[in-house]
Amino acid sequence: MKLEELFTGEFVYMDGGLGTMLQSRGVDLGKVPEVLNITAPEVIKSIHKEYIDAGSDMICTCSFGVNKYKIEGCGYSVKELIEAAVRNAREAVEGTYTKVALDIGPTGRLMEPNGDLTFDEVYDMFKEQIIAGRDADLIMIETMSDLYEIRAALLAAKENSDLPVICSMTFEDNLRTFTGTCIPSMALTLEGLGADAIGMNCSMGPKEFKPLIEELSKWTTLPIIAKANAGLPDPATGEYLVGPDEFAASAAALIPLGVKFIGGCCGTTPAHIKAIRKVFKKKRYQKNEPVIPTAVCTPEQVVIIDEPRVIGERINPTGKKKLKAAISEGNLEYVLDLAINEVNEGAEILDVNAGVPGVDEKKVIVNIVKTLQGTVTAPLQIDSNNPEVLEAALRAYCGKAIVNSANGEKGSMKAVLPIVKKYGACVIGLTMDEEGIPETVEKRIEIARKIVKSATALGIRKEDIIIDCLTLTVSAEQENAQNTLEAIRMVKNMGLKTVLGVSNISFGLPQRPVINQNFLQMALTCGLDLAIINPGAPGMMQAIEVYKLIMNIDKGAKNFIDKYKDAPDLTAVAAPTKSAVGTVAAPDVKKDL
Amino acid sequence: MKLEELFTGEFVYMDGGLGTMLQSRGVDLGKVPEVLNITAPEVIKSIHKEYIDAGSDMICTCSFGVNKYKIEGCGYSVKELIEAAVRNAREAVEGTYTKVALDIGPTGRLMEPNGDLTFDEVYDMFKEQIIAGRDADLIMIETMSDLYEIRAALLAAKENSDLPVICSMTFEDNLRTFTGTCIPSMALTLEGLGADAIGMNCSMGPKEFKPLIEELSKWTTLPIIAKANAGLPDPATGEYLVGPDEFAASAAALIPLGVKFIGGCCGTTPAHIKAIRKVFKKKRYQKNEPVIPTAVCTPEQVVIIDEPRVIGERINPTGKKKLKAAISEGNLEYVLDLAINEVNEGAEILDVNAGVPGVDEKKVIVNIVKTLQGTVTAPLQIDSNNPEVLEAALRAYCGKAIVNSANGEKGSMKAVLPIVKKYGACVIGLTMDEEGIPETVEKRIEIARKIVKSATALGIRKEDIIIDCLTLTVSAEQENAQNTLEAIRMVKNMGLKTVLGVSNISFGLPQRPVINQNFLQMALTCGLDLAIINPGAPGMMQAIEVYKLIMNIDKGAKNFIDKYKDAPDLTAVAAPTKSAVGTVAAPDVKKDL
């Protein structure tokens, strides 16, 4: 059953705190309070019933900490505890319209790269919980602060259950979670992975939620969850002091921001839920419909493609001996150094290609993705023509990535686009198909249309499709090289984003950096959004910086002046005069990076 | 009376040789054969009559050499000889439809800069002849090899007579005149100055005329004149050997090339004219309607604006101490050196501005134009906002120039456009008017339209209007700087050519060459035709060279590879890394060129 079929009311009234209620009943919570599901089911059910009586449309099972790490040594298995928790809730809701949400909290331990738990371990743990909770009506993943962990939980839910999944993270007042995830990254990532509602719980009161939910409302079209504490705890007593009416009034202020799921967390009681209902029943849900831009992210960083952005091209072993060797030898430090250099030179996104003959590309790309994400906050572009490699990398990647690439071949679209949809990535569509790269602009546009049609049919947003009009080598195909530029112009007019690997243009010619830099500026002027370049190559970053200066993107020339006001003349080596040319012979140096 | 009212037939049959006919009559030609107009008028009239009887629609007066230099000491004045020549022709044509053409030949002496005659002296000489010949039906200027001289004659005719003027030069088999004038330059210049028909005479036979007239037919919409010799003279005897029928057959082969005025020169006789009539009367005149491109020229060199062209900006004293001083002191060598450097660096056209406070701009610009034209074959762009200065420079200039500039102000258009029309120049229209430079693209386009309307109403071809969308300084007007680019795109879509002074964009910012070079490439990509730049500034020529490489203008990358295959790396000084920036402080060097 879909989420909107489970809940047909204007708002979804959730329940409130469970811990406080247990404490108020004088029950010994012990090390694993969820054991009460088996040892004292009536206590649990009575709390559920209080919330049902207060008007909750949805109650969370008492299973927040039931995972194999936390319950170790309690005498019961995850399966036993969760099945008991679901059973108790089911019995409590019997004869009412209230639904049962399988409650899943964090592991309580750190994942790679900060801790020792691997993605697969965490995934398996959540999978166990989800399978055990199969009799619930929906799944609520909550109080998460690590985007990587909630991704594992959400993926486990999507892959092992048909139940709707709603996801809630917990934020600090700097608009980030404890591990640094920002709100747009959470929204892009979780909506991309198919969450049915997203939002936040715990940490602070509904009043303090406002700026956070305001930010969230700009980044999601999903219904928003708000399950705040009863204010901030009293520093002296640790008690939560915001009473039902004040709580309800503050919560109501969140309605214009798109909140649909409303409940309470620590310190809230059935009285709070009752107060909420009283206020909310006079209001209507106000769905958010922001235009969510093309954007990619890591937990910490969002790159919006609303101006030209630089994709570093250097983590690609093609033609690069040293990188090939490093990849073959598993020398990830070398790759990481490359990445750090690219970012320092100006890359905002990093292309990652691990295609070295003889190595397990799938394994290697996953290792590279994990290594980079441990240090570099720039989003990644996963570069492979092997769909299995793409999927493995996307699974390991935390955030919203770019898939490089699908093309107009039926086989490519069929293999790649479903993966893109599943992991909520952006995808590059190459304007080539079974017959290669078309000579005419029109045929390239036709292929772009075909890719857009297939992708959007799968539910991929048009904003998440980025077209690569493909650079031809001007020395070999001079007549058609300019078609790339015209195609970029036309693709832009179709309302799509464009990407281009620039440096292929100059292959086989002298002064490649000069050609690349000028061609980059031509492409930018025709509307290029994403330039796949070596940001350390002479002139490339300046081309982009000047473009932004001229186009009033670098407002007040601030960036340009900051960077160059005290810099030496970048053109100190002037062009040789005609007489100089021809007298000095310099070998065509090939740099292996 | 207009030319087409004088001659209403399909072709205009001219006369043939006069000298040969005189010799065959056993007359002593003497030093100044035109004295015969007074001493033996019956002889002259009888020759005219023979041609009239043979079918000539037009006879040339016997006044080829009547100019004050050639007739010196003959005992008669120019006025007396020409009036007699016209009278004789008039009497000969009495009672027929045949028209009298005042025949004007070259001075026989060299003009500046190769000789000592000044433009004004030559002009005055032709003026005297033209006023004396006022009773003719039209003026035929012929056998000219110096474009500067025929310009003087044509201008003298246009300014001192209302008669139609037809112009004929004499070429060598390298498709140039003795002084180096090429056929397109002749066509652009003479059609621009208002000649009613143009063509060639003397030197060779009608068969040898074919490739020359073929070239001419691509460069003019005017009726073409062909007045060939009776073949090439016999090396032994000096006799012309092509007989009437052969001559007529070869002449007929010129009809598809647009010949309308057909006659003979040295060695031809009434029999040749009769033979021509016989062949031509079965044919129809085939008017040429080539699309004549936007082009500027000197006698020796034509620059077609069918691809981006470079206008050297450096002969402009604004902000340049040394050039100011040179101009004030009349140091033309300094200016010439600048010009030669610009051409060596890649300039194809040179902007010339002589505006220094306290100097006689009119006099100075004329001297500069003359000096440059003595050495440099690149066409010039006359840069002044003083219409008198523009006219003086255009008068002195030999070829087709660019006028920089008119703008959308009524006063500017009224003062400048008639001069442009009179001298057959191209004109730059600045998209500004009484209210300054408009902020919006639309308003700039509106001004461009206004200028086009005014110019074309005066008979200026749309192809000869070049729009300058004006570069704003990005540091001062960042919001609107990009409007220049959009305006270029739109002006191009209107089918007009565009020009831009590029370097103003970077005023007040660091790394000006980097900004200029990138902005130039942006402008080229938006359709810029003429870049006013310092071709010696770093990267500027490369921007243009790469543009031509990418756009398949530099076919086979020939120019690019030739220039750079053995050149040192132009980007050897790489961009400083972030750590380098800020540690090295370089003063903002201002170069005074």
Ligand SMILES: [Zn+2]
């Ligand atoms: Zn809480």
Ligand SMILES: [Zn+2]
């Ligand atoms: Zn002749």
Ligand SMILES: [Zn+2]
């Ligand atoms: Zn003649």
